[in-house]
Amino acid sequence: MGEPIAVDHTARSVRVCAVDELAPGAVTKVNTLPAIAVFNVDGEFFATSDLCSHDNSSLSDEGYIENGEVECGWHMAKFCIKSGVVTAPPAKTPLRKFDVRVEGREVYVQVPEGILIRG
Ligand code: FES
Secondary structure, eight states, X not given: XXXXXXXXXXXXXXXXXXXXXXXXXXXXXXXXXXXXXXXXXXXXXXXXXXXXXXXXXXXXXXXXXXXXXXXXXXXXXXXXXXXXXXXXXXOOSOOOEEOEEEETTEEEEEEOTTSEEEO
């Protein structure tokens, strides 16, 4: 049996980390299904789907971050982290975007309905 999964019926804020736990140029993964990647781009936080839209590589585990883009480690598609748009093939579909907010010194991502928050 796998770990228990809670079904999220409404969008909700999920704490990602403290601001100083995610340095500029770094990424972390939120424990949702499908996973959400949260990036620090020059001190601003952005969230996208973690899976590459080409063939489902984990961008937080296997991607490379440079100049506000994440490059997939499998076939080198690139995406703009801020917008999710494809900036280099072979991917054709943008990454899904998620709202991020900073409250005090904590980073939160808004997880919409339909994405499971792993318990
Ligand atoms: S899985 Fe990302 S480019 Fe192919």
